[in-house]
Amino acid sequence: MSDYSKTKSSMPDFSQLFDHVNRISPDATTDEKSSPKAILIPAQDLLKVCADLHQSPDTYFDMLSCLTGIDNGVQANTMDVVYNLYSIPFNTHLMLRVLLPRENPVVDSVTSIWRTADWHEREAFDFLGIKFTGHPDLRRILLPADWEGFPLRKDYHHQEYYRNIKVEY
Amino acid sequence: MPTDSIQYKYKPSNLAESEPNKFKEENLRSEEMIINLGPQHPSTHGVLRLEVLMDGEIIKDVVPHVGYLHRCFEKHAENLPYNQVIPFVDRMDYVAAMNSEHVYAMGVERMLGIADQIPKRVEYIRVLMAELNRIASHFIAIGTYGMDIGAFTPFFWVMRDREHILRLLEWASGARLLYNYIWIGGLFYDLPVGFEDRCSEFIKYIKPKLSELEKLLIENDIFIKRTANVGVLPLNLAINYGVTGPMLRASGLRFDLRKVDGYSVYPELEFTIPIGEGRKGTVGDCWDRTWVRMQEIHESVKIIEQCLVALQGEHKRTKEFNPQAMVPKKIRPQAQDFYIRGESPKGELGFFFRADGKTDVPFRCKGRSCCFSNLSVLPEISRGVLVADLIAIIGSIDMVMGEVDR
Numbered sequence: 407m408s409d410y411s412k413t414k415s416s417m418p419d420f421s422q423l424f425d426h427v428n429r430i431s432p433d434a435t436t437d438e439k440s441s442p443k444a445i446l447i448p449a450q451d452l453l454k455v456c457a458d459l460h461q462s463p464d465t466y467f468d469m470l471s472c473l474t475g476i477d478n479g480v481q482a483n484t485m486d487v488v489y490n491l492y493s494i495p496f497n498t499h500l501m502l503r504v505l506l507p508r509e510n511p512v513v514d515s516v517t518s519i520w521r522t523a524d525w526h527e528r529e530a531f532d533f534l535g536i537k538f539t540g541h542p543d544l545r546r547i548l549l550p551a552d553w554e555g556f557p558l559r560k561d562y563h564h565q566e567y568y569r570n571i572k573v574e575y
Numbered sequence: 576m577p578t579d580s581i582q583y584k585y586k587p588s589n590l591a592e593s594e595p596n597k598f599k600e601e602n603l604r605s606e607e608m609i610i611n612l613g614p615q616h617p618s619t620h621g622v623l624r625l626e627v628l629m630d631g632e633i634i635k636d637v638v639p640h641v642g643y644l645h646r647c648f649e650k651h652a653e654n655l656p657y658n659q660v661i662p663f664v665d666r667m668d669y670v671a672a673m674n675s676e677h678v679y680a681m682g683v684e685r686m687l688g689i690a691d692q693i694p695k696r697v698e699y700i701r702v703l704m705a706e707l708n709r710i711a712s713h714f715i716a717i718g719t720y721g722m723d724i725g726a727f728t729p730f731f732w733v734m735r736d737r738e739h740i741l742r743l744l745e746w747a748s749g750a751r752l753l754y755n756y757i758w759i760g761g762l763f764y765d766l767p768v769g770f771e772d773r774c775s776e777f778i779k780y781i782k783p784k785l786s787e788l789e790k791l792l793i794e795n796d797i798f799i800k801r802t803a804n805v806g807v808l809p810l811n812l813a814i815n816y817g818v819t820g821p822m823l824r825a826s827g828l829r830f831d832l833r834k835v836d837g838y839s840v841y842p843e844l845e846f847t848i849p850i851g852e853g854r855k856g857t858v859g860d861c862w863d864r865t866w867v868r869m870q871e872i873h874e875s876v877k878i879i880e881q882c883l884v885a886l887q888g889e890h891k892r893t894k895e896f897n898p899q900a901m902v903p904k905k906i907r908p909q910a911q912d913f914y915i916r917g918e919s920p921k922g923e924l925g926f927f928f929r930a931d932g933k934t935d936v937p938f939r940c941k942g943r944s945c946c947f948s949n950l951s952v953l954p955e956i957s958r959g960v961l962v963a964d965l966i967a968i969i970g971s972i973d974m975v976m977g978e979v980d981r
Contacts (some may be wrong), residue, residue, distance in 0.1 A: 558653070
């Protein structure tokens with residue numbers, strides 16, 4: 407962990423951050439409507455981009471605040487994974503977004519960079535069935551292991567019985 | 576609905592199927608054993624189940640099994656209008672519901688773009704309530720922690736003092752635990768007449784009690800022996816695990832969202848951020864975490880005093896004041912992704928929203944729970960300790976399972 411007092415001087419703004427990401431992932435695009443502003447990156451570049459944002463002294467995103475999986479519904483047929491990064495020394499936020507196909511949502515795990523991603527990715531897997539390759543221990547976390555289906559998918563129908571207990575009462 | 580049929584059929588394999596252990600017996604070495612701790616044990620603070628891999632008395636690994644209190648917050652939130660989600664937000668961290676409400680309401684207000692139109696009096700009341708609730712939450716943390724490691728008296732003392740806070744909050748909101756008091760754009764009610772005076776009385780009452788508690792528990796030799804140098808959490812590990820709140824501060828980083836983000840009226844108030852200094856052992860040990868919570872109570876008391884001055888002076892009660900004046904009739908934010916965070920007593924409480932701009936219901940609402948991330952660091956800091964120390968470490972994390980499991 408580097409010395410915080412040294413890095414405090416210059417805070418990268420969003421266009422600089424985007425240029426930074428763009429050098430690694432040429433297909434990245436921006437979404438300025440969201441707050442904090444988001445960068446959309448192709449799924450195959452995620453690990454590279456995250457590792458660089460975490461290590462580079464210009465960005466130094468040392469904290470993964472939040473990881474959210476989103477199902478965009480049957481019609482859009484896509485899923486999103488949203489990463490909310492935060493840099494403590496620069497006091498800067500960044501949102502990264504990855505678009506995944508709904509039939510086979512697979513994305514690289516960022517557990518090797520931020521270990522807090524471990525449980526957050528398990529949660530996304532639990533609720534949406536998004537698979538994170540390279541995750542050390544991808545099991546259900548909040549639901550029982552033998553629960554059927556992924557509840558936060560928009561076309562989810564809960565099972566009728568769980569261990570002889572009626573689910574809807 | 577009454578039914579004659581048997582609801583739950585017991586089978587010995589039920590547990591193995593629904594919540595299987597991570598470690599398999601056949602893979603253990605001959606000196607190793609698996610001990611199950613919880614979920615129904617008072618020292619696990621609710622329904623946390625720990626699968627502990629031990630070599631004699633030494634812990635080799637801990638696997639937390641969570642989800643026993645899962646109440647589908649995110650699924651509910653996807654089916655309810657923004658304002659109706661607030662009671663569910665209360666039930667996340669049920670010992671500090673005001674703080675959760677505050678963050679949630681603030682997030683939706685910012686999404687709607689009305690955050691700067693909220694009357695100052697409303698904001699001061701919100702902060703007052705949140706800080707009262709923060710004290711109550713830290714009381715629970717310190718009291719139950721003392722009880723975990725063998726100190727019985729402080730628990731009764733803090734419960735006695737917390738009762739005063741709960742009565743104040745009940746007077747204002749009508750509920751003791753789950754308030755639904757802070758609304759999007761305002762408040763349920765204005766403060767009841769005489770609340771400010773009663774609150775000042777409480778502050779006068781609580782101050783000497785705090786130093787008593789400090790002398791009885793925090794400075795107690797047995798307590799120090801049980802907690803100092805136990806469960807040391809290094810700063811870089813804490814950040815990497817997304818640990819926030821008193822736990823992060825105890826590891827030595829002056830990082831409090833009330834200062835860093837400066838939301839609500841916190842920039843107008845004077846308070847300091849205590850950090851762990853390793854006075855009795857190493858920076859980031861269990862004692863530091865408890866000590867930081869204790870100091871934070873003192874800071875909250877300062878904040879409450881300043882709020883009371885403001886609420887009786889500059890922003891005093893008027894006949895025209897309507898706490899619901901800015902409450903929007905229709906809550907429909909524009910299509911956007913939005914992340915809001917705030918300092919709850921346990922750390923960074925965040926909400927991620929996706930609004931589709933077409934309905935009054937969030938398309939996705941994720942609660943970033945501080946206890947969830949704080950708990951995930953438990954295996955890292957409890958390898959190689961004794962079982963008794965594991966209990967001390969769990970207590971020092973101060974998680975509320977309602978928020979871990981949502």
